[in-house]
Amino acid sequence: MADDLIFQPAARLAAQLAAGKISAVELLQACLARTRAVDGRVKAFNSFDEAGALALARQSDERRAAGQARGPLDGLPVGLKDVIAVEGQPLTCSSKMLANFVSPYDATVTAKLKAAGAIPFGRLNMDEFAMGSSTENSAFGPTANPWDLTRVPGGSSGGSAAAVAAGELPLTLGSDTGGSIRQPAALCGIVGLKPTYGLVSRYGLAAFASSLDQIGPLAHTVEDAALLLGAIAGHDPRDSTSFKAGVPDYRAALAARKGPWRLGVPREFFGAGLDLEVGAAVRQAVEFYRQQGCEIREVSLPLAAEYAVAAYYLIATAEASSNLARYDGIRYGHRSAAAKDAIDIYTKSRAEGFGPEVKRRIILGTHVLSSGYYDAYYLRAQKVRTLIRNEFAAVLRDCDALLSPTSPVPAFRLGEKSADPLAMYLTDIYTISVNLAGLPGISIPCGFTGAGLPVGLQLIGRPFDEAGLLALARAYESAHDWHTKHPIL
Amino acid sequence: MFTRVAAGYGEPENTLTDPVVLALPGALPVLNKEALDKVIKAGLILGCAIAPVCTWDRKNYFYPDSPKNYQISQYDQPICTGGAVEIELPGPARNVMGAHRRIPLTRIHLEEDVGKLTHGATDSLVDCNRAGTPLMEIVTEPALHGADEAFAFLTALRTAMVQGGISDCDMEKGQLRCDANISIRPAGETKLGTKVELKNLNSISFVRDGIAHEIRRQTAVVTGGGSIAQETRQYDGEAGTSAAMRSKEMAHDYRYFPDPDLMPVRVDEAWLAAIRATVPERMFDRQRRYLEQYRLPYTLTSVLVPQLALCAFFEEAAALSGKPQAVANWIANDLQRELAAAGARAQAAAGVDLAASKVRPAHIAGLVGLVESGVISSSIAKEVFVEMFATGDQADAIVERKGLRQSTDAGELERWVAEAIAANPKAAAEFRSGNEKALNAIKGAVMKASQGRANPQQVDAIARKLMG
Amino acid sequence: MSNNPDLDLDYVANLARLALSDTEKTGFSGQLADILRYMDKLRQVDVTGIEPMAHASPVFNVWEADVARPGLPVEAALRNAPAQRQNLIVVPKVVE
Numbered sequence A: 001m002a003d004d005l006i007f008q009p010a011a012r013l014a015a016q017l018a019a020g021k022i023s024a025v026e027l028l029q030a031c032l033a034r035t036r037a038v039d040g041r042v043k044a045f046n047s048f049d050e051a052g053a054l055a056l057a058r059q060s061d062e063r064r065a066a067g068q069a070r071g072p073l074d075g076l077p078v079g080l081k082d083v084i085a086v087e088g089q090p091l092t093c094s095s096k097m098l099a100n101f102v103s104p105y106d107a108t109v110t111a112k113l114k115a116a117g118a119i120p121f122g123r124l125n126m127d128e129f130a131m132g133s134s135t136e137n138s139a140f141g142p143t144a145n146p147w148d149l150t151r152v153p154g155g156s157s158g159g160s161a162a163a164v165a166a167g168e169l170p171l172t173l174g175s176d177t178g179g180s181i182r183q184p185a186a187l188c189g190i191v192g193l194k195p196t197y198g199l200v201s202r203y204g205l206a207a208f209a210s211s212l213d214q215i216g217p218l219a220h221t222v223e224d225a226a227l228l229l230g231a232i233a234g235h236d237p238r239d240s241t242s243f244k245a246g247v248p249d250y251r252a253a254l255a256a257r258k259g260p261w262r263l264g265v266p267r268e269f270f271g272a273g274l275d276l277e278v279g280a281a282v283r284q285a286v287e288f289y290r291q292q293g294c295e296i297r298e299v300s301l302p303l304a305a306e307y308a309v310a311a312y313y314l315i316a317t318a319e320a321s322s323n324l325a326r327y328d329g330i331r332y333g334h335r336s337a338a339a340k341d342a343i344d345i346y347t348k349s350r351a352e353g354f355g356p357e358v359k360r361r362i363i364l365g366t367h368v369l370s371s372g373y374y375d376a377y378y379l380r381a382q383k384v385r386t387l388i389r390n391e392f393a394a395v396l397r398d399c400d401a402l403l404s405p406t407s408p409v410p411a412f413r414l415g416e417k418s419a420d421p422l423a424m425y426l427t428d429i430y431t432i433s434v435n436l437a438g439l440p441g442i443s444i445p446c447g448f449t450g451a452g453l454p455v456g457l458q459l460i461g462r463p464f465d466e467a468g469l470l471a472l473a474r475a476y477e478s479a480h481d482w483h484t485k486h487p488i489l
Numbered sequence B: 001m002f003t004r005v006a007a008g009y010g011e012p013e014n015t016l017t018d019p020v021v022l023a024l025p026g027a028l029p030v031l032n033k034e035a036l037d038k039v040i041k042a043g044l045i046l047g048c049a050i051a052p053v054c055t056w057d058r059k060n061y062f063y064p065d066s067p068k069n070y071q072i073s074q075y076d077q078p079i080c081t082g083g084a085v086e087i088e089l090p091g092p093a094r095n096v097m098g099a100h101r102r103i104p105l106t107r108i109h110l111e112e113d114v115g116k117l118t119h120g121a122t123d124s125l126v127d128c129n130r131a132g133t134p135l136m137e138i139v140t141e142p143a144l145h146g147a148d149e150a151f152a153f154l155t156a157l158r159t160a161m162v163q164g165g166i167s168d169c170d171m172e173k174g175q176l177r178c179d180a181n182i183s184i185r186p187a188g189e190t191k192l193g194t195k196v197e198l199k200n201l202n203s204i205s206f207v208r209d210g211i212a213h214e215i216r217r218q219t220a221v222v223t224g225g226g227s228i229a230q231e232t233r234q235y236d237g238e239a240g241t242s243a244a245m246r247s248k249e250m251a252h253d254y255r256y257f258p259d260p261d262l263m264p265v266r267v268d269e270a271w272l273a274a275i276r277a278t279v280p281e282r283m284f285d286r287q288r289r290y291l292e293q294y295r296l297p298y299t300l301t302s303v304l305v306p307q308l309a310l311c312a313f314f315e316e317a318a319a320l321s322g323k324p325q326a327v328a329n330w331i332a333n334d335l336q337r338e339l340a341a342a343g344a345r346a347q348a349a350a351g352v353d354l355a356a357s358k359v360r361p362a363h364i365a366g367l368v369g370l371v372e373s374g375v376i377s378s379s380i381a382k383e384v385f386v387e388m389f390a391t392g393d394q395a396d397a398i399v400e401r402k403g404l405r406q407s408t409d410a411g412e413l414e415r416w417v418a419e420a421i422a423a424n425p426k427a428a429a430e431f432r433s434g435n436e437k438a439l440n441a442i443k444g445a446v447m448k449a450s451q452g453r454a455n456p457q458q459v460d461a462i463a464r465k466l467m468g
Numbered sequence C: 001m002s003n004n005p006d007l008d009l010d011y012v013a014n015l016a017r018l019a020l021s022d023t024e025k026t027g028f029s030g031q032l033a034d035i036l037r038y039m040d041k042l043r044q045v046d047v048t049g050i051e052p053m054a055h056a057s058p059v060f061n062v063w064e065a066d067v068a069r070p071g072l073p074v075e076a077a078l079r080n081a082p083a084q085r086q087n088l089i090v091v092p093k094v095v096e
């Protein structure tokens, strides 16, 4: 029985739960068994609380038996990237700094999942404080790509992507500041959605770059992503940047919205640096939409293509340098045993608690905000950001969505880029501008390379048009079977 | 300011915190509307320009009392700019009005307070209760010329903030704090010397003393051929000394940038109008009005105008009686005295609240009416007032109950006077021989015999007649 | 630092309250010089008259009314404190 549940889409599992064919406890035990079997190799999890999750699963079964099930997510385990707060659970951000930190409160998304009857399960590995594109910057060791254990799962939500791809969990949440949901989803062959900035509350998400961070779902299918997004989206008075708007029924919209769509293909996103096999797979996906009657337009995003990475790393590191100042070893977190005075507490605790990439970005961000550099770096980057947003807005006036590769390359080898931070930054070249513009973006599987590595197609939509974007993605998915293929572990 | 956990003074340590105050991973700030309303009101009271749009910035620096290691503040778009505080300098005598000056303000901005550090012998202790409380920072132009002006400035500012309902401004509770920047210059020169920041000024008197001390210190340094170091000094009010603070050695590169967690505020005319309607009359405007409209003497106005409740009380009583000066006298003297005495009996340091007084404006108006119409004498009125204060009865009821109405019965008056003359033959003889003053002894005896009820003018006339 | 005279690593590390080892300093100064050189391409963009973008979708006047919500019990507030005494967080002596 248990084996049948692995790799099942969440929507199917929800239907089986509703029909009484399986129980929440059985489903959770299947996930636990799978995790025990494969996670020693995948290393998607930082930790999990088996007893706590089983108690929630039992409560779900009791609710259902009493006819009080709370909806499609009731009884489904949902994995959380270890950057999202769950009351009474560790919140490490994959950092030595927070290795022993236990959150005394729930993030808004956690509270929403609990209210929907879902079972928040497990703390999933990531690049430390979400800084990275390979999950190699974790203080607890890297996560492996389930398709090839010698390769990276992408990042920073590498644990969230690998857990779904390896069949350990049907649904997970990640966070995306510059591609950190979409890129690992692409490299692991699953669906990952970064919502419009402001759609999902950031309350309880340990901040990397506040003006760019968004929480979003990772799942086997577009429908599953729609299901999970519906549960976590919506206005939150505890997040001033949360948008005041109603949440449509994303799942219902999948069928309601049908093409043909007007789709833009940014010329610059298919240029130098794009892996040939990735480019071919994505072009085929574009061709599919054309055959479905969609109008395909070649569009140009010269500023986004050329300057997004530079603007992004200035803005993101500046915000991060300030956001991470709170990790000082005083109220919580790692405190250096060698600290003899108040200055030592800071300098030594932070030196010992943070890994090299986090330090590098704090230094960079501090520098670009410092006296004499602010205008040349930070302020200029914010102006370029305005231009990039305007560029997207102009293109999206005539197009319903844009199509591009998610990542220029398939999963690379562990260690391959870790010595060259700039080369690592450039792997986010197609995803970063979407965060700068605050737009929704989704990555869906669109093929495999000759070596059997997944390729992701990125679809970029209009602000708060997640319903349209999901329907567009679903149109591709329903005509292809990439999402039914799973790694052998 | 950016959290909804309760604020309070004197609560057990670290009991007024939440994820936002403690800067836990994932916590986010959300503005408090009330804090905005109050700073806008403060700005309107002080005549500031209110910015149509204001934004929030992060001021980055590490300190153990600052949970986020940045403070959310307003850097280049503060909510209030300009404005002034009118001050009164000490006059030549207590009953003479001193000179007035307007101290121009640079800006007022809103920010959040930090926590509290206590220093022990070997370590320091952090209490985060106060962290996150709204803090309004008022910055003046370099326009105060000495310790007395600073004292007058803070007194006037505190009155304005208390009367506006902005803050209780209790310095002991940290509700009003002051850092003073002091620089000197040779007489006749315009360029100021290096400024020194003085901290730890825990009362308005310490501010005055600390500034006076610092001016003396700087003058001694400069006249001794030395130069002033730009530094922050901590003033010890008890000892009257100051010492340089070491923590300010750290670089001041605050790396201000717009806080991405907070949205800008737009202040429209309707919002301003709603707040403007709640702004009370400024203290010195009110004083000028009392001097002109009610023709009150300066000393009475300077008792009334610092206390808004007393002013309301006075204006109501004055309207009821039509005798503003008499009414003001009763309120500023007798009522104040009885309230203070009642407070001392109740061991309440601040006296008994005016709001709890049984004497209301109508009582004062009634009492003044009885005196003005000659029903009771002013000395009987004092007695009636004490009784009114104790019982809350109206003056006329007390007068009737105790039979205090002035006697105008000619027969009764003649009998009292005749008895007084008979009992004071020496005084009578002196009066008859031309000593006018001796009449007072006769009149005094009549008042005593009548228990104050005899009409003084009638007594005077009868006595002259009987001894004529 | 010789690689990039613009970035004073010691100054910035002090502002950021980060103690860097000599190895880290050597590594970072080269890497950060590369990164900053890459960032320099932003100078090619004409940003005359362009407003800086602080928010992806700015709205005004986001606030809450002054209604208190329960906070954390002191045990929860101090649960993660590295050192505490009598409900206060202990730090090495701060010299003012």
Ligand SMILES: [Mg+2]
Pocket (backbone or CB within 6 Å): B005, B006, B007, B016, B017, B021, B128, B129, B130, B131, B132, B133
């Ligand atoms: Mg507090």
Ligand SMILES: [Zn+2]
Pocket (backbone or CB within 6 Å): B073, B111, B137
């Ligand atoms: Zn300040």
